[in-house]
Amino acid sequence: MEEARLRHLKSMALAIRQDIVRMVAEAGSGHPGGSLSVADIVSVLFFDVMKHDPSNPCWEERDRFILSKGHACPAVYAALAEGGYFPREELLTLRKFGARLQGHPDMCKLPGLEASTGSLGQGLSIASGIAMAMKMDKKNNRVYCLMGDGELDEGQIWEAAMTASHYRLDNLCGIVDRNGLQIDGCTDDVKTLEPLSDKWRAFGWNVIEVDGHSIEDISAGLNRFRHSHFKPTVIIGHTIKGKGVSFMENQAGWHGKAPSPEQTRAALLELSQEVI
Amino acid sequence: MKELNLSPGAISEPEMIPTRFGYGDGLVELGRINPSVVVLGADLSSSLCVDRFRDAFPERFIQTGIAEQDMMSFAAGLSLAGKIPFVSTYGVFCTGRAWDQLRTTVAYANLNVKVGSGHGGVSVGADGATHQALEDVSITRTIPNVTVIVPADYQETLKATIAAASIRGPVVIRFGREKVPVITTRETPFTAGKAEVYREGKDVTVAACGQMVYESLVAAEILSSEGISARIINCHTVKPIDSETLIRAAKETGAVVTAEEHQVMGGFGSAVAEVLCQNYPVPMKMVGIQDTFGQSGDPDDLMAEYGLKAGNIVKAALEAVRMKKG
Ligand SMILES: Cc1ncc(C[n+]2csc(CCOP(=O)(O)OP(=O)(O)O)c2C)c(N)n1
Ligand SMILES: [Mg+2]
Numbered sequence: 001m002e003e004a005r006l007r008h009l010k011s012m013a014l015a016i017r018q019d020i021v022r023m024v025a026e027a028g029s030g031h032p033g034g035s036l037s038v039a040d041i042v043s044v045l046f047f048d049v050m051k052h053d054p055s056n057p058c059w060e061e062r063d064r065f066i067l068s069k070g071h072a073c074p075a076v077y078a079a080l081a082e083g084g085y086f087p088r089e090e091l092l093t094l095r096k097f098g099a100r101l102q103g104h105p106d107m108c109k110l111p112g113l114e115a116s117t118g119s120l121g122q123g124l125s126i127a128s129g130i131a132m133a134m135k136m137d138k139k140n141n142r143v144y145c146l147m148g149d150g151e152l153d154e155g156q157i158w159e160a161a162m163t164a165s166h167y168r169l170d171n172l173c174g175i176v177d178r179n180g181l182q183i184d185g186c187t188d189d190v191k192t193l194e195p196l197s198d199k200w201r202a203f204g205w206n207v208i209e210v211d212g213h214s215i216e217d218i219s220a221g222l223n224r225f226r227h228s229h230f231k232p233t234v235i236i237g238h239t240i241k242g243k244g245v246s247f248m249e250n251q252a253g254w255h256g257k258a259p260s261p262e263q264t265r266a267a268l269l270e271l272s273q274e275v276i
Numbered sequence: 277m278k279e280l281n282l283s284p285g286a287i288s289e290p291e292m293i294p295t296r297f298g299y300g301d302g303l304v305e306l307g308r309i310n311p312s313v314v315v316l317g318a319d320l321s322s323s324l325c326v327d328r329f330r331d332a333f334p335e336r337f338i339q340t341g342i343a344e345q346d347m348m349s350f351a352a353g354l355s356l357a358g359k360i361p362f363v364s365t366y367g368v369f370c371t372g373r374a375w376d377q378l379r380t381t382v383a384y385a386n387l388n389v390k391v392g393s394g395h396g397g398v399s400v401g402a403d404g405a406t407h408q409a410l411e412d413v414s415i416t417r418t419i420p421n422v423t424v425i426v427p428a429d430y431q432e433t434l435k436a437t438i439a440a441a442s443i444r445g446p447v448v449i450r451f452g453r454e455k456v457p458v459i460t461t462r463e464t465p466f467t468a469g470k471a472e473v474y475r476e477g478k479d480v481t482v483a484a485c486g487q488m489v490y491e492s493l494v495a496a497e498i499l500s501s502e503g504i505s506a507r508i509i510n511c512h513t514v515k516p517i518d519s520e521t522l523i524r525a526a527k528e529t530g531a532v533v534t535a536e537e538h539q540v541m542g543g544f545g546s547a548v549a550e551v552l553c554q555n556y557p558v559p560m561k562m563v564g565i566q567d568t569f570g571q572s573g574d575p576d577d578l579m580a581e582y583g584l585k586a587g588n589i590v591k592a593a594l595e596a597v598r599m600k601k602g
Contacts, residue, residue: 064356107385116385119376120348126381129353132338136314137357159346166341227414234413243390 001216009215010276013043013081017021017244018271019091025264027095029102033254034148035075035178037212037239042166044218045144046079054084057111060136063141064114064130067121069148069177070104071256076113077101085112089266121154123147124172124174128164129174131232142226145177148183153191158203164232165204172203172233177212181252200234212237280474281463286516287493289432290457293430297488299392299451300325302437303362307333310441314354316340316363318347323392324364332452333551344369346524348377348389349406355388360441362390362571367409371416382446383421390440391448396426397537398570398578399454405569409450413543416448416514424515426469426536426544429458432512433467452537454575456487471518473525477507480593481525481532485511485544488563488584489534506593514544518544519551524554530537531596533561535589537579540564559599561592 016039024030055254067076074094079087086100093099100109104118113201115126123235127145132273134141151157164172180187180195186191197207218237225233241255242248245267248259259267283290303428307329320433321339330337338354340347343364357518363370370393370407373377382389384403393412400408417424423443427433433451447468465479474489475496484492489510496506507529509521526532532552534545545562552558565582579585 066353115352116381121354122345122381124379125346125349125377126353126356128346129350130357131353133349133354133359136335136359146598147278156343156345156349157341159340162349163340163346163350166340169430239298 001219009043009047013039014271014274014276015082016043016075016078018268019081020074021245021259021264021271023074023077023091023094024258026092028161030074030095030259031071031246031256032259033070033176033181033241033266034179035072036243036245036248037241038072038075038146038177039244040213040215041146041177041218041237042075044215044222046083046218049222050144051142057085058221060112061141064127064143066115066123066127066145068116068145069106069120069151073105076105080112108225118146119149121156124157124160126163127172128160128169131169132167133170134171139250140171142152142171142173144173144175146177147177148182149178149180149187149193149231150190152176152193161200161203161205164273168230169232170229173222173231174232176234176236177239178236179239179243181250181255183252183255185252197236204231204232206231207236208233209236209238211237219228244274246270280465280472281461282474283459283461286457286459287497290459292455293458294453294455295451296325296394296453297429298427298430299437299449300328302434302550303329303385304332306438306441307336310360311356311531312360314338314361316347316351316360317342317364318369320365324405324599325528326364336409341373341599342586344374344516345568348374351389352381359438360388360390362392364394366395366407367393367412371409371412371448372421374413378416378446379419383419385575386421386445388444389446391446392450394453396450396452396486398565398582399452399537399575401454401575401578404572408570410539410565412450413425413514413544417547421445422515423468423513424450424451424585425513426485427512428510429456429460430484431458431460431462431464432466437511439466439468440561450486452487457490459490459493469511469516469518470512471511471521472511473507473521474510475506475508478529479505480597481507481509481591482531482534482589483509483511483522483537483548484535485514486537490583491584491586492535492589494586495593496589498586499593504593504597511544517547517551519555521590522548522551523555526552526558531559531600532564533589533592535563537584538564539567541567543553547563559596561596563588563592567588
């Protein structure tokens with residue numbers, strides 16, 4: 001990847017992380033951990049890979065992005081604002097009365113959102129339905145669906161996994177944020193997920209494992225997806241929950257809690273010192 | 277009164293056809309006129325009669341296997357890409373198991389997903405309680421944006437299916453398994469959201485949906501022989517309910533009976549009560565399932581066992597009339 005593009009994507013990921021901290025702090029509640037862990041993936045998707053047009057959110061030729069782990073919406077709201085879908089100042093209305101930035105995504109309120117999510121386990125089915133319609137209409141738009149690893153406890157994910165491979169939806173790319181944590185603790189203590197790649201392969205998927213914080217690695221994985229045929233692809237992104245804010249990293253307790261004013265200052269200071 | 281064009285022998289010797297055939301045939305008609313219509317099945321294609329659509333338009337039929345939750349959210353995705361999907365399975369599964377999918381993914385975003393909800397009521401028969409949807413109307417009508425239609429017979433189910441495609445947003449069409457009397461014809465008026473008065477009367481009103489419309493018409497004959505004039509309303513659309521027609525009936529007849537093949541708690545009777553108690557309270561009686569599960573048996577025996585026959589409506593109407601005087 002050329003240097004300038006790499007720097008741009010890294011700086012967008014950083015901007016997303018800073019926005020997440022500010023938004024959740026201002027809201028006084030929300031989900032920083034799982035939002036910070038997807039910042040790099042979201043940056044590559046929204047600022048490099050996906051076809052979309054912030055000035056025309058309903059553009060027919062756009063690729064679609066479904067945030068199955070709806071609680072990570074601060075990351076997506078940040079990407080939409082940084083991309084120009086709505087003014088950045090609006091980010092600070094997150095979770096407030098009358099806001100378009102609802103606690104979980106409401107597609108009827110905010111342009112750029114493709115579905116209303118928050119009830120875990122449904123995104124992959126929604127994305128498959130869109131991918132199927134694209135195939136029926138002989139269109140070549142691609143569909144991306146971002147899931148949590150704890151979310152994979154949901155049976156519906158595996159129903160969708162069977163349906164998508166049955167219909168050979170090679171225009172569909174699932175991405176798992178493999179941060180190893182869910183609310184009650186480590187994913188494999190709550191309910192054994194491993195061997196995760198084998199599971200997806202057994203369900204008929206093309207599996208790609210990447211470092212979910214390496215822009216190059218994520219890009220390479222998404223590129224392989226775009227060249228794969230006859231099977232849906234899942235990218236397992238190995239990540240750190242709370243990535244970028246050291247006191248939040250790898251702490252299940254930072255799943256759904258807002259930082260105090262001092263913590264917010266410390267978090268923003270740390271992020272501002274990040275070298276790109 | 278406008279021309280109803282009801283079937284001539286509707287009460288004495290009605291033709292008998294299952295309402296689910298109306299769903300299947302309605303989909304085939306829709307498939308011909310609307311290329312956006314797609315149908316989803318979950319391993320019950322012939323039971324829901326969607327094999328008719330599948331055979332006519334194989335490229336627009338999607339089998340999801342026995343995965344009702346996936347089917348509902350998958351349909352949401354299809355609708356987001358411009359299709360008009362009809363998910364089709366038994367009511368207990370598509371409205372029960374996939375309720376969260378219907379509520380949060382489909383209805384919250386007001387997506388254009390249609391739900392063909394089969395096997396409604398105890399008349400399902402031998403399969404027993406596990407397969408008899410008795411709570412489906414309650415649990416879907418409380419979800420914002422959802423239209424709920426319970427057609428009376430084959431012809432009306434066919435019309436409701438076609439009409440559903442022109443309603444923007446989620447629509448649940450509830451129908452049954454067994455043969456039931458065909459009381460309407462191709463020419464009988466049907467407008468979603470508009471209840472029809474099938475028989476004028478001044479002493480009591482019976483508002484009914486589904487096959488209970490037929491039972492109500494039979495009840496009206498019996499009541500008439502006892503000197504009671506009953507108004508019969510086919511209230512096929514449970515939501516949005518036709519308040520105007522119901523309030524007028526309450527004013528003009530002074531007593532109302534509701535009849536449904538479903539739990540009275542939260543169902544159609546409750547919907548009528550919500551309208552009347554806030555606008556024009558009159559004595560009311562509710563014929564329907566009284567907080568119990570069904571069981572296996574002959575459909576007709578089950579209808580009698582659970583108090584869903586014309587005789588039960590007659591009794592309820594007489595009580596309602598008595599309450600009005602007392
Ligand atoms: C169906 C459903 N059940 C429970 C919840 C509550 N909930 C929200 S987030 C979460 C944990 C998710 O863990 P994971 O998918 O690993 O998310 P991440 O670590 O990426 O934040 C739970 C249980 C929900 N939103 N939806
Ligand atoms: Mg996780």
